Amino acid sequence: MSHTLTSPVYVCADNIDTDQIIPAQYLTLVPTIPEEYEKLGSYALIGLPDDLYPTRFVPEGGLKTPYKIVIAGRNFGCGSSREHAPIALGAAGVEAVVADSFARIFFRNCVATGELYPYDANERLCDVIKTGDIATLDFDADTLTVHGKTYSLKPLGEVRPVIDAGGIFNYARNTGMIAAKA
Amino acid sequence: MTLTEKILARASGKTRVAAGDNVWVNVDVLMTHDVCGPGTIGVFKREFGKAAKVWDPKRVVIIPDHYIFTADSMSNRNVDILREFVKEQGLPYFYDVIDDPDGHWQFDVSKGQTQKQYGSKYTGVCHTTLPWKGHTRPGEILFGTDSHTCMAGAFNQFATGIGNTDAGFILGTGKLLIKVPESMRFFMEGAMQPGVMAKDVILHVIGDIGFDGATYRAMQWEGPGVYGMNMDDRMTIANMAIEAGGKNAMFPCDQKTIDYVNERTAENGTKSEFEPVELDGDQKFIYDKVFDLSKLEPTVACHPDPGQRKLAKEMSNVSLDRAYIGSCTGGKTSDFLAFAQVVKGKTVKIDTFGVPATTKVVQELKDTQWDGQSVWSILESAGVRMTENASCAACLGGPVDTFGRLNTPMKCISATNRNFPGRMGNKESQVFLASPYTVAASALTGKVTDPREFIS
Numbered sequence: 001m002s003h004t005l006t007s008p009v010y011v012c013a014d015n016i017d018t019d020q021i022i023p024a025q026y027l028t029l030v031p032t033i034p035e036e037y038e039k040l041g042s043y044a045l046i047g048l049p050d051d052l053y054p055t056r057f058v059p060e061g062g063l064k065t066p067y068k069i070v071i072a073g074r075n076f077g078c079g080s081s082r083e084h085a086p087i088a089l090g091a092a093g094v095e096a097v098v099a100d101s102f103a104r105i106f107f108r109n110c111v112a113t114g115e116l117y118p119y120d121a122n123e124r125l126c127d128v129i130k131t132g133d134i135a136t137l138d139f140d141a142d143t144l145t146v147h148g149k150t151y152s153l154k155p156l157g158e159v160r161p162v163i164d165a166g167g168i169f170n171y172a173r174n175t176g177m178i179a180a181k182a
Numbered sequence: 183m184t185l186t187e188k189i190l191a192r193a194s195g196k197t198r199v200a201a202g203d204n205v206w207v208n209v210d211v212l213m214t215h216d217v218c219g220p221g222t223i224g225v226f227k228r229e230f231g232k233a234a235k236v237w238d239p240k241r242v243v244i245i246p247d248h249y250i251f252t253a254d255s256m257s258n259r260n261v262d263i264l265r266e267f268v269k270e271q272g273l274p275y276f277y278d279v280i281d282d283p284d285g286h287w288q289f290d291v292s293k294g295q296t297q298k299q300y301g302s303k304y305t306g307v308c309h310t311t312l313p314w315k316g317h318t319r320p321g322e323i324l325f326g327t328d329s330h331t332c333m334a335g336a337f338n339q340f341a342t343g344i345g346n347t348d349a350g351f352i353l354g355t356g357k358l359l360i361k362v363p364e365s366m367r368f369f370m371e372g373a374m375q376p377g378v379m380a381k382d383v384i385l386h387v388i389g390d391i392g393f394d395g396a397t398y399r400a401m402q403w404e405g406p407g408v409y410g411m412n413m414d415d416r417m418t419i420a421n422m423a424i425e426a427g428g429k430n431a432m433f434p435c436d437q438k439t440i441d442y443v444n445e446r447t448a449e450n451g452t453k454s455e456f457e458p459v460e461l462d463g464d465q466k467f468i469y470d471k472v473f474d475l476s477k478l479e480p481t482v483a484c485h486p487d488p489g490q491r492k493l494a495k496e497m498s499n500v501s502l503d504r505a506y507i508g509s510c511t512g513g514k515t516s517d518f519l520a521f522a523q524v525v526k527g528k529t530v531k532i533d534t535f536g537v538p539a540t541t542k543v544v545q546e547l548k549d550t551q552w553d554g555q556s557v558w559s560i561l562e563s564a565g566v567r568m569t570e571n572a573s574c575a576a577c578l579g580g581p582v583d584t585f586g587r588l589n590t591p592m593k594c595i596s597a598t599n600r601n602f603p604g605r606m607g608n609k610e611s612q613v614f615l616a617s618p619y620t621v622a623a624s625a626l627t628g629k630v631t632d633p634r635e636f637i638s
Contacts, residue, residue, distance in 0.1 A: 017602035024579040027217045028256035032224025047604045075394040081329040083345030109345035169229045
């Protein structure tokens with residue numbers, strides 16, 4: 001992928017759990033079946049309460065989101081171990097989530113699947129950035145620029161090459177940790 | 183080293199590990215279920231090839247339990263995907279809902295939601311099945327594609343939840359690269375007072391540290407208060423480590439642990455050797471706090487997350503629409519017995535649903551007689567809608583026809599473990615987490631109620 005990404009952002013608050021990212025009723029979809037993977041994307045973030053989030057993340061009837069960057073508060077992705085959560089976001093077209101902090105299993109699933117980059121922010125961005133703002137994420141400088149203001153992010157470190165490769169299996173093959181596919 | 187460090191050191195072939203180290207561990211047991219199993223199998227086949235074999239059939243346990251008793255055709259299909267894989271791989275530990283290994287599962291709507299619809303192998307909720315069927319052993323490493331896999335920390339083992347991709351990797355290799363977590367110690371003194379249950383202990387602690395207070399960490403439980411608890415109590419506490427963001431829960435091993443495990447491995451013919459890890463003098467904790475169990479009171483976690491702690495007695499102004507008892511955390515036999523003790527001879531005031539965690543719980547509630555009446559019948563006489571179809575059911579919402587699911591906005595008090603918006607179905611609903619005692623007392627009054635009003 002290119003080293004910068006410019007996109008409108010979608011902003012959520014603290015403690016967005018996996019039920020809000022992909023409600024349990026859609027877990028019947030199996031992510032490794034291509035058409036079900038696409039469908040998971042259409043339901044990304046559909047569990048957010050309508051009164052707090054009047055703007056839909058994925059437009060009604062659509063499969064993809066216009067927001068390739070999600071900004072969130074503390075503890076993003078808490079709750080279930082369902083890998084459907086980062087996959088739903090990735091399938092919808094999200095490339096990065098910038099949050100105050102992440103829940104452990106969600107973070108790990110982002111890296112394992114290579115679906116999206118989980119960036120830790122250095123300051124609370126979800127209070128100063130609004131849904132629809134245009135942001136530029138620089139993956140080399142580890143910064144997010146919105147309305148001419150540049151915010152530094154915590155570097156992704158050793159997880160970046162894994163996500164760049166497309167997940168742990170590709171990474172492990174590229175680096176010779178496991179055998180190449182027959 | 184802490185107990186978690188000792189297990190991870192052993193599993194990675196090292197004499198010592200420290201928090202922050204990344205280590206490859208050998209996996210003793212991998213568990214998956216109907217929601218994440220099909221995706222895990224998909225990853226396994228995609229990455230290791232269509233003809234690939236799992237690393238060790240005896241170490242794979244497959245437990246359909248989430249979306250079983252539903253007419254949703256995708257859910258029924260997902261159970262069939264598991265059965266097909268089990269057959270192809272020759273896996274010995276599969277607790278199928280039907281007996282025919284060549285059959286297809288289809289829920290029969292005409293029989294209704296409450297009447298038994300499973301064969302002789304079906305068990306119910308995975309985390310409660312694992313110990314019952316002899317798959318939990320001290321000193322071992324268990325991974326499961328479910329966040330509440332941490333429940334097995336009650337048995338002095340390292341147990342944690344993972345995603346499909348990691349599980350697919352384990353299926354092919356039997357190994358996983360993990361980071362050694364920092365450990366927090368929760369030291370329990372004293373004993374719980376009447377009306378207080380293990381659920382109150384964990385809700386109190388999560389309220390104390392915050393519901394992300396243990397993120398990336400091991401929660402190690404110690405002290406005389408812990409040894410006073412039975413295995414069910416320890417399971418309830420370990421189960422909810424994830425509700426504080428914890429990677430795993432860890433209990434020391436004592437005679438109760440050993441007796442429990444020995445009895446079940448013998449009964450099921452599963453691997454019987456194990457080596458517990460013992461407490462060291464030189465443990466390093468990032469957090470260390472003493473709790474006096476005798477000071478705890480019935481506790482509730484309010485909407486919208488498990489860290490919103492209040493005392494039940496402060497909440498008598500909160501009216502409820504529904505009460506629910508069930509799940510890995512709150513659907514064990516001991517949970518239902520506590521519930522029945524409160525509602526016996528009385529009538530619930532609000533819609534109340536009971537879903538046993540396992541088929542064994544169903545049997546035990548039918549077999550246990552109080553004054554010539556079975557506990558099952560005592561619960562039904564009190565107006566509790568009991569189902570014989572043990573499963574995860576409405577704890578996590580599920581398909582819309584799931585028994586007990588919150589299909590409209592309502593306030594529900596529940597013996598389950600998680601209450602984020604939409605967890606039990608409708609996303610405008612509010613869920614209050616509490617002990618089986620508190621859920622029972624609240625079902626009787628229609629308001630959040632301190633159960634000590636009903637317990638002498």
